[in-house]
Amino acid sequence: MFQALKNFYHKLGSYPWFYKISGKVIPFVGVLSISLIVISSVWGLFFSPTDAVQGDVYRIIYFHVPAVSVSQVIYYSMSIAAAVFLIWRMKMAGVYIKSLAPIGAAFTFIGLLSGAIWGQPTWGTWWVWDARLTSTLVLFLFYLAIIGMQSTFASRKSADTAVSIITLVGVVNLPIVKKSVDWWNTLHQPASISISGESSISSEMLIPLLLSILGVYVFVFFVGLLFMRAEISTREQNKEWFKKLSSNS
């Protein structure tokens, strides 16, 4: 079991192997993610009950919560990839960070935007300088710094290393940012879903929400694979294996 896992990890570092395998996986993941998102959106928008306090406005939760949660998970996964890159010099980790950064930035932006649209009718304002909003904004700025850093280095390897360093420093600093803004100001409601304890949300609303979260995670997996394939084909376009592959098809 462990040996198989180790084998898989080592194979993951190879561009041709990843390119081949991801090409087979992509159609399934794509169909799965799109159908999950469609099902959860239709369920959440039309069939789940209306909220007693907020009315129909709350339905934006089916876009807001998945986007925000995935934006954080992407960052943490990028920081793991950054550590892998710095320790084992695995080229694929660099590809991963470069491809996932724009996706993470996009989802952070969607989260901020949907939060603003939700905040207008419920809090009466588009934006408050609340702890969670501020730390999400800082996360967005980190993503932008990572994306901006990609272009400042001429060599691919240097850029990957620089971006890995920033990502790791960011992940060390993010909890500090989160804590300090918590002491500073809090208006946002606490998390409604808890894995260990009782969730403070009714199950009729919870199931489509969980489905939509799952859908967005699978969607990120799908788009991530697409972006990584595109990145690999840019980096390896002059390599033998890639030319052979493109001449066959």
Add this chain to the structure above:
Amino acid sequence: MIDFTKILKKEFLIYSRKSSSFISPVVFFLISISLYPIGISNDPDILKNLAPGLIWITILLSTLISFQNIFSEDYEDGSIELLLASGQNLSLIVLTKIFVNWIFSCLPIIILSVFSVFLLYLPTEGLKPLIISLLIGTPTICLFGALAGALSLGKNSITGPALMLPLSLPVLILGTQAINYSLNDISFSSNILLLTAILVFLLPIILFASVGALKLHFN
């Protein structure tokens, strides 16, 4: 083994002979402090409330002027390349550079911030937390500046500031909060302790990261 007193002395000489390196942050600070009353309001009550944040933000922005100085000259004249090639432990050298940069770019501003009592009507009981929080908070900002400077060496891009300012957010929050606490008769010692903890925690991490970033420029 490199003699660190020599490096310290060399850095001191470089900074003290290049007057712009320590005059420009000071001038920037004085100009901005005098612009606030004109731009916002000359009402002492309004300025009194804004003073802690205004001073901290001004210091944060004025470090943007100086952070590129930490490595850029050594990079251009090739001494960083020589140090890297010598195989010495660079993190101590980087620490020396950051320390001297702090003395020349932040310390004068911290001393000058005493004048904010007159210019921004900061109540005198806010002076002590202001000075203490600046003394402990600005080294952390200089650390971030060193990392940003090391990453954006030789490039005049927005990425340095874009990296440095979000990182500095906790320091800004805790620093201004310390002053506000003391103005409202709340103990501010916890904020000072947290600022110290952040500095101690981040110091080794940022030093290693900066050395790694410096190495990137020489393959």
